[in-house]
Amino acid sequence: MSQTCVEVRSEWSIVAARQAGRTIAKEVGFGSVDQARITTAISELARNIYLYAKVGEICIEKVVEANKVGVKVSASDNGPGIKDLRRVMEDGYTTSGGLGAGLPGVKRLMDEFLIDSKEGEGTKIHAVKWLR
Amino acid sequence: MKPSVAKLIETKREIISEDWLKKVEEVRREHHLENISDHVYTNTNKEFVEIILNAVGQGQESCDEQLSGFTERLIQLGWPLSYLTRGLQTFRKVILDTLFEDQEGKGDFEIYYEVESWVDEIVNTLVNEYSGSWENTVFLQKMALKELSAPLIPVFEHISVMPLIGTIDTERAKLIMENLLNGVIEHRSQVVLIDITGVPVVDTMVANHIIQASEAVRLVGADCILVGIRPEIAQTIVNLGIDLSKFPTKSTLKKGIASALEMTQKKIVKIEN
Numbered sequence: 001m002s003q004t005c006v007e008v009r010s011e012w013s014i015v016a017a018r019q020a021g022r023t024i025a026k027e028v029g030f031g032s033v034d035q036a037r038i039t040t041a042i043s044e045l046a047r048n049i050y051l052y053a054k055v056g057e058i059c060i061e062k063v064v065e066a067n068k069v070g071v072k073v074s075a076s077d078n079g080p081g082i083k084d085l086r087r088v089m090e091d092g093y094t095t096s097g098g099l100g101a102g103l104p105g106v107k108r109l110m111d112e113f114l115i116d117s118k119e120g121e122g123t124k125i126h127a128v129k130w131l132r
Numbered sequence: 133m134k135p136s137v138a139k140l141i142e143t144k145r146e147i148i149s150e151d152w153l154k155k156v157e158e159v160r161r162e163h164h165l166e167n168i169s170d171h172v173y174t175n176t177n178k179e180f181v182e183i184i185l186n187a188v189g190q191g192q193e194s195c196d197e198q199l200s201g202f203t204e205r206l207i208q209l210g211w212p213l214s215y216l217t218r219g220l221q222t223f224r225k226v227i228l229d230t231l232f233e234d235q236e237g238k239g240d241f242e243i244y245y246e247v248e249s250w251v252d253e254i255v256n257t258l259v260n261e262y263s264g265s266w267e268n269t270v271f272l273q274k275m276a277l278k279e280l281s282a283p284l285i286p287v288f289e290h291i292s293v294m295p296l297i298g299t300i301d302t303e304r305a306k307l308i309m310e311n312l313l314n315g316v317i318e319h320r321s322q323v324v325l326i327d328i329t330g331v332p333v334v335d336t337m338v339a340n341h342i343i344q345a346s347e348a349v350r351l352v353g354a355d356c357i358l359v360g361i362r363p364e365i366a367q368t369i370v371n372l373g374i375d376l377s378k379f380p381t382k383s384t385l386k387k388g389i390a391s392a393l394e395m396t397q398k399k400i401v402k403i404e405n
Contacts, residue, residue: 011301018333036333036364037371043335044372091373099336099343105372 003061006046008077009054014046017058024060025071029131037109038071038129044102045075045125051096053079053122063128070111070130078122085117137246141185144230149181152226159218176206177219184223184254196257203261213262217255224251282308284315290322291392293385297330305341312345316354323392324349327385329360339374346379355395357381359388 004024006017021042025035042058049056056077063072087093089107094100107113112128141148156177160168183202187195206216224247231243281304286292292315296308316324326342328334346356358381361369369376382388393399 015299033364033367036368039333040335040368040372043333043337047335047337099340099374101336101339101373105336105374108371108373109368 003059005057005059008046008049008056008058011050014043014050017046017060018043020058021060021071021073024062025129028062028069028071030071030129034129034131038073041106041109041127041129042073044106045073045127048102048123049075049077049079053077055079068130070128072126072128073110074127075125076122081119081121081123082115082117083119085115089115137243140231140243141227145185148227148230149178149185151230152181152223153177155222155226156219159215159222176211180216180219181223184220187250187254195254199254199257200261203258204265207262207265213259216258216262220251220255220258224248278307282311284311284319284321284324286315286319286321287389288393288396288398290320290396291325291389292316292319292321292323293325293327293389295327295330295385298332300331300338300341305338305345308341309345309348313348313352316349316352321354323355323357323395325357325359325385325388325392327360327388328358328365329362329385331365334365334369336372336374339369339372339376343376343379355380357388357392359383359385 004020006013006020008014008017018039022035022039025038030038042060046058049058056075056079059074059076061072061074063070082088088103090100091104092100103115106125106127110127110129112126112130114126115123116125117123153174160173179202183195183198186198203216227247228244231247232240277298282294282296284292284294294308294312294315300308312324312326315321324346326346328342331338342358346358349356356379358376358379361381361383380391382391
């Protein structure tokens with residue numbers, strides 16, 4: 001399956017990642033609401049990379065399973081990692097003075113959400129949105 | 133350049149330029165320049181080879197000038213830099229092949245060195261010209277972007293509108309805040325409408341900036357109404373769990389203006405005669 005990866009280094013790569021996500025979401029056949037959900041989720045993940053890890057990568061691909069298709073967004077970085085996974089998934093928890101809605105928001109925007117992080121090693125996040 | 137090498141190149145000038153013109157046709161195919169007409173392509177190539185070869189006789193300075201003019205034109209026409217660099221690589225190959233063809237001392241290090249530094253000089257000039265023009269373009273676009281960034285427009289007495297279009301990054305967010313607060317004081321606005329119709333994605337950071345901006349507007353004594361929330365944006369805001377209940381919001385600018393007029397005890401009436 002084709003996969004588009006965007007290296008996140010500056011604020012403008014967030015826009016590039018979003019753009020790539022929108023293109024693939026459109027190709028898969030998502031409506032405008034789900035397109036907005038996917039691009040917003042990508043925006044959150046990319047911004048987290050830019051804010052905390054500085055450098056990382058966002059990959060977007062079409063996934064096909066049994067009788068459904070969807071878009072999978074993977075974010076990975078070798079940044080400082082997340083200390084307390086349970087807390088970052090709580091609404092309103094933030095270490096950067098933001099709204100603290102990013103990660104729990106992404107979980108709600110997407111259908112599947114998987115996070116793996118080790119302190120000092122980095123963070124990996126996979127999120128999938130299925131086409132209904 | 134050493135006179136001996138220069139003289140050697142001068143004598144072979146015809147052969148070199150002919151050979152190069154032939155080989156450069158391949159470059160054309162590789163770089164998708166087929167849409168350029170044969171006539172233009174041949175003429176440009178001829179001019180290019182003339183300028184490079186003139187550098188041998190006239191010395192670097194006058195050549196630099198010609199080269200600058202030449203590249204400037206190519207940049208304006210949108211020729212890729214790879215055409216020039218590939219062209220020069222081909223040129224170096226051709227020139228070395230030709231010079232060594234009937235030379236006794238094949239692989240003469242001196243000739244090789246002279247040609248090498250000569251071509252490198254030209255490559256440097258070209259790359260500088262190109263990157264300079266790109267930096268310039270990027271700078272100008274950045275300025276243009278900043279200019280259309282976030283104007284606050286007074287539409288009625290005490291009512292102003294700030295239409296936001298495009299991606300909001302940290303720099304723009306700062307500008308929005310500044311323009312908003314300065315504008316509110318300057319125009320003595322009581323109600324400010326922030327229109328986000330043109331903002332493609334509203335994530336937590338954008339929302340946070342808007343919340344902060346309207347909070348600041350409230351502190352200077354005006355009210356903020358968020359307008360232009362598209363249905364899909366409304367859904368993502370809800371999904372993200374962003375609380376905008378503290379702010380009055382309206383779906384369109386029109387409805388926002390209507391309630392702003394109400395808030396400032398104004399009414400638009402049709403004149404009857």
